[in-house]
Amino acid sequence: MGNGFLYQQISEDIHAQIAAGTLKPGDKLPSLRGLSRQRGISLTTVSQAYAQLEAQGYIQVRPQSGYYVAARPTTLATPEMATLKASPALVGHDALIEQVTSALRQPGLVPLGSTILDASLLPNKALQRLIQQSSRQPEAYTYAPAAGHEALRRQIAQYSLDSRRPLLAEDVAITNGCMEALHLSLRLLAQPGDVIAVESPCFYGVLQAIQSLGLRTLEIPASPQTGLNLDALREALSQYPITAVVTVPSFQNPLGCCMPLEHKQQLLTLAAQHDFQIIEDDIYGEFYFGNPPPTLYSLDTQDRVMLCSSFSKTVAPGFRVGWALPGRQRARFLQLKRMTSLSTATLPQQVLAAYLGSGAYARYLRRLRQRLAETQQQALPLLAEVMPSGTRISQPEGGFVLWIALPASLTGLAFYEAALAEGIGVAPGALFSTSPAYDHCVRLSLNMAWSPRLEAALHTLGRIAHQQLT
Amino acid sequence: MGNGFLYQQISEDIHAQIAAGTLKPGDKLPSLRGLSRQRGISLTTVSQAYAQLEAQGYIQVRPQSGYYVAARPTTLATPEMATLKASPALVGHDALIEQVTSALRQPGLVPLGSTILDASLLPNKALQRLIQQSSRQPEAYTYAPAAGHEALRRQIAQYSLDSRRPLLAEDVAITNGCMEALHLSLRLLAQPGDVIAVESPCFYGVLQAIQSLGLRTLEIPASPQTGLNLDALREALSQYPITAVVTVPSFQNPLGCCMPLEHKQQLLTLAAQHDFQIIEDDIYGEFYFGNPPPTLYSLDTQDRVMLCSSFSKTVAPGFRVGWALPGRQRARFLQLKRMTSLSTATLPQQVLAAYLGSGAYARYLRRLRQRLAETQQQALPLLAEVMPSGTRISQPEGGFVLWIALPASLTGLAFYEAALAEGIGVAPGALFSTSPAYDHCVRLSLNMAWSPRLEAALHTLGRIAHQQLT
Numbered sequence: 001m002g003n004g005f006l007y008q009q010i011s012e013d014i015h016a017q018i019a020a021g022t023l024k025p026g027d028k029l030p031s032l033r034g035l036s037r038q039r040g041i042s043l044t045t046v047s048q049a050y051a052q053l054e055a056q057g058y059i060q061v062r063p064q065s066g067y068y069v070a071a072r073p074t075t076l077a078t079p080e081m082a083t084l085k086a087s088p089a090l091v092g093h094d095a096l097i098e099q100v101t102s103a104l105r106q107p108g109l110v111p112l113g114s115t116i117l118d119a120s121l122l123p124n125k126a127l128q129r130l131i132q133q134s135s136r137q138p139e140a141y142t143y144a145p146a147a148g149h150e151a152l153r154r155q156i157a158q159y160s161l162d163s164r165r166p167l168l169a170e171d172v173a174i175t176n177g178c179m180e181a182l183h184l185s186l187r188l189l190a191q192p193g194d195v196i197a198v199e200s201p202c203f204y205g206v207l208q209a210i211q212s213l214g215l216r217t218l219e220i221p222a223s224p225q226t227g228l229n230l231d232a233l234r235e236a237l238s239q240y241p242i243t244a245v246v247t248v249p250s251f252q253n254p255l256g257c258c259m260p261l262e263h264k265q266q267l268l269t270l271a272a273q274h275d276f277q278i279i280e281d282d283i284y285g286e287f288y289f290g291n292p293p294p295t296l297y298s299l300d301t302q303d304r305v306m307l308c309s310s311f312s313k314t315v316a317p318g319f320r321v322g323w324a325l326p327g328r329q330r331a332r333f334l335q336l337k338r339m340t341s342l343s344t345a346t347l348p349q350q351v352l353a354a355y356l357g358s359g360a361y362a363r364y365l366r367r368l369r370q371r372l373a374e375t376q377q378q379a380l381p382l383l384a385e386v387m388p389s390g391t392r393i394s395q396p397e398g399g400f401v402l403w404i405a406l407p408a409s410l411t412g413l414a415f416y417e418a419a420l421a422e423g424i425g426v427a428p429g430a431l432f433s434t435s436p437a438y439d440h441c442v443r444l445s446l447n448m449a450w451s452p453r454l455e456a457a458l459h460t461l462g463r464i465a466h467q468q469l470t
Numbered sequence: 471m472g473n474g475f476l477y478q479q480i481s482e483d484i485h486a487q488i489a490a491g492t493l494k495p496g497d498k499l500p501s502l503r504g505l506s507r508q509r510g511i512s513l514t515t516v517s518q519a520y521a522q523l524e525a526q527g528y529i530q531v532r533p534q535s536g537y538y539v540a541a542r543p544t545t546l547a548t549p550e551m552a553t554l555k556a557s558p559a560l561v562g563h564d565a566l567i568e569q570v571t572s573a574l575r576q577p578g579l580v581p582l583g584s585t586i587l588d589a590s591l592l593p594n595k596a597l598q599r600l601i602q603q604s605s606r607q608p609e610a611y612t613y614a615p616a617a618g619h620e621a622l623r624r625q626i627a628q629y630s631l632d633s634r635r636p637l638l639a640e641d642v643a644i645t646n647g648c649m650e651a652l653h654l655s656l657r658l659l660a661q662p663g664d665v666i667a668v669e670s671p672c673f674y675g676v677l678q679a680i681q682s683l684g685l686r687t688l689e690i691p692a693s694p695q696t697g698l699n700l701d702a703l704r705e706a707l708s709q710y711p712i713t714a715v716v717t718v719p720s721f722q723n724p725l726g727c728c729m730p731l732e733h734k735q736q737l738l739t740l741a742a743q744h745d746f747q748i749i750e751d752d753i754y755g756e757f758y759f760g761n762p763p764p765t766l767y768s769l770d771t772q773d774r775v776m777l778c779s780s781f782s783k784t785v786a787p788g789f790r791v792g793w794a795l796p797g798r799q800r801a802r803f804l805q806l807k808r809m810t811s812l813s814t815a816t817l818p819q820q821v822l823a824a825y826l827g828s829g830a831y832a833r834y835l836r837r838l839r840q841r842l843a844e845t846q847q848q849a850l851p852l853l854a855e856v857m858p859s860g861t862r863i864s865q866p867e868g869g870f871v872l873w874i875a876l877p878a879s880l881t882g883l884a885f886y887e888a889a890l891a892e893g894i895g896v897a898p899g900a901l902f903s904t905s906p907a908y909d910h911c912v913r914l915s916l917n918m919a920w921s922p923r924l925e926a927a928l929h930t931l932g933r934i935a936h937q938q939l940t
Contacts, residue, residue: 094805105615116613124611131605131817135598138589143787145575176646176790176811183810192662192684209809214662317613318816320646335564339679340653341646345815346788347601 005235006041007048014049018058018069019408029059029067048231052221093434097204100416104425110457111447113416113425115253115401116317118448121371123364127316127351134350142346146338148174148323149349155356156323164298173324173333174344178283178310181324182246183209184336185279185306188329190215194243197236197276199228201403201432201441203253206246206281218242219433224394224403227252227259230266237274244277250293251284254432254443255403256396258288264296271304282309283322286365288398289373303327311352314365319348371449372400378450379458386462388469402444403429410468412442418464424457475705476511477518484519488528488539489878499529499537518701522691563904567674570886574895580927581917583886583895585723585871586787588918591841593834597786597821604820612816616808618644618793619819625826626793634768643794643803644814648753648780651794652716653679654806655749655776658799660685664713667706667746669698671873671902671911673723676716676751688712689903694864694873697722697729700736707744714747720763721754724902724913725873726866728758734766741774752779753792756835758868759843773797781822784835789818841919842870848920849928856932858939872914873899880938882912888934894927 017023030038035046050067053059060070104113111118134140147153150169157167175181190196192214198206200219210217218236221229228247236242247267249259259267271278280296297307306329310322321344326333337343355361379402383393390407406415412428419426429441444461448454487493500508505516520537523529530540574583581588604610617623620639627637645651660666662684668676670689680687688706691699698717706712717737719729729737741748750766767777776799780792791814796803807813825831849872853863860877876885882898889896899911914931918924 098805119608119611122611124608127611128605131610132602135601135605138594139788140601141589141592141594141597141786141788143586143782176814179808179812180810187682205809205812208805212657212806212809312613316611318609318611320811320813320815335568335678336682338649339675339682340650341790341811342649342675343790344646345790345818347817348815 005048005232007045007052007232007235010035010039010041010045010049011052014053015058023069025069027069029069031066044231044235048229048235051223051229051231093430094208097208097431100428100431103420104427106425109420109423109425110453111425112445112457113427113443114447115313115445116447117313117368117400121368121447121449123315123355123360126355126360126364130351130354131347133354134347137350140347140350144174144343144346144349146173146334146343148172148344149346149353151353151357152321152349153323155353159356159361162294162298164294165300167325171325171327171330173326173330173337174349175308175310175322175324175337176341176344177312177320178281178308178322179205179209180337180341181308181310181322182206182279182281183213184333184340185308185324185326186210186213186215186244186246187336188326188333189277189279189306190243195240197233197242197245199247199252199255200435201254201429201438202246203248203281204431207432207434210246215243217434219435220245222252222255222257224255224257224396226263227255227257228263228267230263230270233267233270237270237276242274242276244279245271246279246281247296248281248284249296250282251287251396251399251401253284253399254401254427254429256394256399256401258293258397261294264294264299268296268300268302268304272302276304278305280305280307282307283313284399285309286314287369287372287400289369289376290397293398297325306333314368315352315355315361316348319352320345321348321352369398372446375400375446375448375450375454376402379446379454382455382458383462386459388462388465391465400446402446403441404444405441406465407469408440410465411439413439414468415442415461415464418468419461422460422464424460426461475515475518475702477515477522477702477705480505480509480511480515480519481522484523485528493539495539497539499539501536514701514705518699518705521693521699521701524693563674563900564678567678567901570898570901573890574897576895579890579893579895580923581895582915582927583897583913584917585783585915586917587783587838587870591838591917591919593785593825593830596825596830596834600821600824601817603824604817607820610817610820614644614813614816614819616804616813618642618814619816619823621823621827622791622819623793625823629826629831632764632768634764635770637795641795641797641800643796643800643807644819645778645780645792645794645807646811646814647782647790648751648778648792649675649679650807650811651778651780651792652676652749652751653683654803654810655778655794655796656680656683656685656714656716657806658796658803659747659749659776660713665710667703667712667715669717669722669725670905671724671899671908672716673718673751674901677902677904680716685713687904689905690715692722692725692727694725694727694866696733697725697727698733698737700733700740703737703740707740707746712744712746714749715741716749716751717766718751718754719766720752721757721866721869721871723754723869724871724897724899726864726869726871728763728867731764734764734769738766738770738772738774742772746774748775750775750777752777753783754869755779756784757839757842757870759839759846760867763868767795776803784838785822785825785831786818789822790815791818791822839868842916845870845916845918845920845924846872849916849924852925852928853932856929856935858932858935861935870916872916873911874914875911876935877939878910880935881909883909884938885912885931885934888938889931892930892934894930896931 153169153172199222307325392405394403416428427443429438623639623642669692777795862875864873886898897913899908
């Protein structure tokens with residue numbers, strides 16, 4: 001699928017000059033127009049190259065003045081375009097994912113490599129009471145409809161109440177977690193060989209699902225602040241026949257980024273102009289620290305968005321209850337669901353319907369958001385203190401993952417291995433792309449209340465990073 | 471994929487002569503050798519044609535004498551070769567399945583159109599106690615491994631103890647019901663365009679799953695006594711590149727047939743000779759009235775069989791817990807499972823592990839088999855009495871479905887509609903093939919204890935059949 005974009009080449013050239021010391025911190029870069037004339041390339045291309053370098057933390061924009069080489073960047077992204085066709089390299093990527101995720105499941109670890117919330121944050125006691133209630137209802141033992149338990153679908157519709165696009169129970173299709181919702185959406189929208197665009201870096205499960213269906217992945221750069229880079233998407237659209245875009249607009253895994261409202265609107269406009277579909281993974285959408293971000297689905301007036309979500313992150317990973325809003329494709333979605341797994345287990349659906357219906361879900365989420373925000377407020381300054389100079393850390397406005405770029409001489413895999421040896425799980429950046437773009441990164445999950453144990457773990461991570469520098 | 475087999479043409483010619491009255495009940499047919507010479511066709515082809523007519527109940531074999539037109543056949547099958555490519559006709563078949571299965575889910579029906587056991591037979595009380603126990607364990611709320619809850623895999627391995635091929639917990643992969651096990655097995659073994667052979671008639675969910683994956687279906691005639699017709703399979707193998715055979719060797723749905731041991735061995739030999747894989751759907755394997763039939767998996771010495779099963783028929787439909795024995799393909803199976811639905815809900819797995827572990831499962835199944843056999847013993851003579859002459863009914867040695875061929879002037883759909891209007895569900899034969907071969911058939915589930923309500927329902931079905939004759 002080509003050797004990447006022209007803007008990436010420009011961006012890499014400038015990065016090489018910074019790395020070689022030709023360009024030093026504080027040096028001013030050529031203006032957009034100046035570089036455009038100098039290299040004979042379009043203003044758009046220069047602007048994209050600078051946007052990428054800025055997202056990577058290598059340069060900074062000073063309003064009314066221009067672009068400068070950054071002194072010590074605080075945020076990052078290292079977007080890269082990659083393909084995901086079956087290849088020996090990909091087998092290696094799959095094997096790495098299997099090896100790392102299996103190691104991270106070891107009991108006893110400080111589980112900062114996992115996107116499951118710590119059990120102490122979850123409402124297990126409330127669920128236990130509701131399980132006992134549901135177990136007395138005969139329907140707990142019988143098949144739920146393929147679309148899902150009706151009371152749960154009604155509760156999801158009511159809870160998601162959004163004046164932009166009100167939901168009905170009939171709009172909701174229950175699935176075996178978000179993964180099945182994504183899997184069915186991909187199967188519904190794309191045929192083998194079709195190109196699916198994703199944010200880069202991207203949750204490895206999505207990369208693997210796309211590959212396993214014989215689809216081709218196009219990784220589009222994403223910024224740790226604003227998510228999917230729309231300029232890069234526009235350029236990709238001019239080159240490739242993109243069937244669908246899979247995006248996590250709110251608190252993306254692993255970046256933690258949130259797409260601004262105007263970007264969401266632009267993405268919907270692009271979808272209409274270029275006739276592609278959007279699969280919106282909203283699994284982290286409830287984890288906002290400020291105002292609830294609107295979903296693409298709620299802004300969509302043309303039925304181009306299929307939303308996928310789940311209770312796995314918020315309430316109960318073990319329940320495996322997710323849902324999709326498949327829009328006008330509902331009948332075909334349900335047919336595929338029947339042919340894939342018939343229906344979803346009944347009892348967990350009953351329990352969740354009762355939990356949402358009692359109002360406890362909304363109250364629990366309010367408290368959960370506060371606690372996760374508190375953890376992040378404690379962790380960020382500590383990490384800034386303990387991690388070596390040259391480390392860059394995202395500052396997400398929701399979710400519970402931090403994206404960390406280690407100083408250039410470190411690798412995420414070596415850092416992950418050393419952390420594991422000290423009983424701490426972190427997720428190496430290499431999991432999140434089939435390209436080597438994030439080999440120096442790690443994802444750190446702040447998935448628990450602030451505690452001495454967590455504080456000690458962050459100190460240990462700082463020590464490890466310093467040790468690996470020397 | 472051609473217009474069917476030569477043997478089918480012969481079989482249809484003879485059937486046409488019987489239907490026209492040219493051949494009358496009791497008339498002797500030409501000998502195998504005679505017809506072979508007369509038509510200039512192979513003995514195998516004649517033998518297959520006669521086997522099909524016999525399976526359909528149109529002719530009978532008298533040992534040491536020859537083949538005769540049947541007077542009043544008691545068993546039947548109307549196998550037919552069909553293709554399942556996406557086509558307007560197929561959309562019609564899908565629509566029919568959706569319409570009928572949705573109507574059969576109406577509450578209040580005598581549910582003889584469903585393959586779910588009546589709740590009064592199921593061990594819901596015992597499960598309720600175990601649910602309450604499991605709900606107190608923290609792990610009920612966390613993800614199970616993709617392969618499944620370890621204790622349940624161990625219990626399945628222990629329960630399935632078969633000296634021919636002992637199982638280990640590691641051999642078992644838990645799935646969201648048998649449907650997901652079948653779905654993943656098909657994805658693992660076949661690429662879009664590949665030919666998958668199935669028994670005809672066949673559970674419609676399997677026909678749809680094959681189609682939804684872009685695979686091609688080849689319906690191979692099956693007999694209500696001995697299942698898959700191996701001569702027909704041999705002929706198909708000589709014509710088509712068959713990648714895999716999906717078979718239900720024990721108490722097939724909808725025929726109720728059980729493949730004899732020597733047929734199982736021949737099928738395995740064929741698989742080795744022609745290099746195809748076998749997906750064994752063993753979901754009804756526990757429902758034997760006599761001796762437990764050995765699975766193909768237990769007889770397989772070459773790792774050609776992937777077994778799929780479930781607790782949905784035996785214990786708890788609503789739990790959605792099934793399993794696969796993927797053999798040497800285990801690692802790839804689990805990877806596909808992760809990409810499709812990550813893992814299966816934890817609590818139902820814990821409950822089933824405890825239920826099997828306590829020995830209650832084995833005791834419950836012994837009693838269940840007795841009760842289902844009793845129901846069949848009551849129902850068969852009653853049906854023989856109340857159904858009009860010309861009706862043919864299978865006599866399975868396990869399972870809980872009867873396959874009924876109505877007299878030639880009736881159709882399964884009209885019978886189903888009239889039964890529905892009287893509050894009784896039955897499944898029209900048209901669901902079980904994309905060909906019209908079973909349009910005069912219905913599947914009747916004896917999925918409850920014998921009761922005045924069931925007795926009255928069978929009387930009503932008899933009355934409906936008589937009414938539709940006139």
